[in-house]
Amino acid sequence: MLLKKSAFVAIGILVLTYMGNTEIQAANFTDLFRAGLDAEDAGNLDDALARLTEALKLQGQSAHAWAKRGEVNLRKGDPQSAIKDLLQAVKLDPAYAAAYTRLGFAYNALNDYEHAIEALNQAVQLDPTSSEALNTRGFAFNGKHDYDSAVRDFDAAIRLNSNDARYYNNRGFALNGKHEYARAVEDFDRAISLDSTKAMYFNNRGVAYLRQKDFDRALEDFERTLKLDSKFSSAYHNRGMALSGKGRHDKAVEEISKVIEMNPDSPLLYKDRGTAYRKMGEFELAVKDLEKAIDLDKKFAPGYAALAQVYAFSTDPKYKNSTMALKLAEKALALGKGDSPDILENLAEIQFANNQKALAVRTLQKALTMDPTNKEYLELLAKWQGAPSDTATGTPVSGPSPFSNLW
Numbered sequence: 001m002l003l004k005k006s007a008f009v010a011i012g013i014l015v016l017t018y019m020g021n022t023e024i025q026a027a028n029f030t031d032l033f034r035a036g037l038d039a040e041d042a043g044n045l046d047d048a049l050a051r052l053t054e055a056l057k058l059q060g061q062s063a064h065a066w067a068k069r070g071e072v073n074l075r076k077g078d079p080q081s082a083i084k085d086l087l088q089a090v091k092l093d094p095a096y097a098a099a100y101t102r103l104g105f106a107y108n109a110l111n112d113y114e115h116a117i118e119a120l121n122q123a124v125q126l127d128p129t130s131s132e133a134l135n136t137r138g139f140a141f142n143g144k145h146d147y148d149s150a151v152r153d154f155d156a157a158i159r160l161n162s163n164d165a166r167y168y169n170n171r172g173f174a175l176n177g178k179h180e181y182a183r184a185v186e187d188f189d190r191a192i193s194l195d196s197t198k199a200m201y202f203n204n205r206g207v208a209y210l211r212q213k214d215f216d217r218a219l220e221d222f223e224r225t226l227k228l229d230s231k232f233s234s235a236y237h238n239r240g241m242a243l244s245g246k247g248r249h250d251k252a253v254e255e256i257s258k259v260i261e262m263n264p265d266s267p268l269l270y271k272d273r274g275t276a277y278r279k280m281g282e283f284e285l286a287v288k289d290l291e292k293a294i295d296l297d298k299k300f301a302p303g304y305a306a307l308a309q310v311y312a313f314s315t316d317p318k319y320k321n322s323t324m325a326l327k328l329a330e331k332a333l334a335l336g337k338g339d340s341p342d343i344l345e346n347l348a349e350i351q352f353a354n355n356q357k358a359l360a361v362r363t364l365q366k367a368l369t370m371d372p373t374n375k376e377y378l379e380l381l382a383k384w385q386g387a388p389s390d391t392a393t394g395t396p397v398s399g400p401s402p403f404s405n406l407w
Contacts, residue, residue: 063093097126165194199229305332
């Protein structure tokens, strides 16, 4: 009897010890988790990451701890580690809507928009009232150039929260993509009225003005951008484009050259500097830059379109080649999949220069269906329709039909 009683006492002590250790472990986890939150709030991200990692060693089944560490990794600029943490969070808690939203954000940071949308569909399904999930999914649609879907998501986000400047900025970006520049400006105005400290909002409004050929207002916005953030490299580039629009091509070259020093592997920068050189009559430098743009990205349609302009309109016989110009313009169209009005307009100009006037008019009309308020296109169309008609049947000088990739 004494032995049995002793055994029960021993078992009781073990149970109490186990319960005590479990309680201590839980308390330690809570302390570490809270310390991680405090460190993140203070901006001490390395400390936050260390505390949360220690917390997870004590309680690896905490979806919230995995999600929070994923958020810290995102803030540290490590989206790949964030994705691993957030996938673990939603594995432990498949109904964790906010974790799916953060997961979508992390995929966006890697330009992996397909996986972002997949995660964000889950987030929206779990919580249809989350304006943040809708905004983040709209951002992913922007990345895929699906601007109609993006606008729908931003509309929904704004209905849920009409005081978040980011939502208006992001919708303005989508409207720029839809060539609805006046509406885009209205959204950027609203974003700036809600938060005038963000350089990006001024830059994006400047881009909308730039596309409307309102170069003075564009320049004002790019200046404001750089006052707020002198390291905002794309604002220097955009300022160069606005200066070029005002005919100051030499200044444009200076601005874009600064940005090339910071980002020497951007085909867009070489394309735009090459275009400025062409407008200055510096055809050799133009060709060098445009060929560099194409070397950097063999599928960069605007590079081929810009090079076509050199061969079509060069005043230097060395670079005047109408047949080459048409081939390059068609190549640009094929690579652009017919969804860029600027590339269509470029082809139309070259067709017109090749005396294919009826064909040029039809190509320009196609561009106008995509960007119906473009003043430059409308003026050009009116000019061409008033010109004597050609006898072209619609067959280009060489190569396949330029419309073979459109319909």
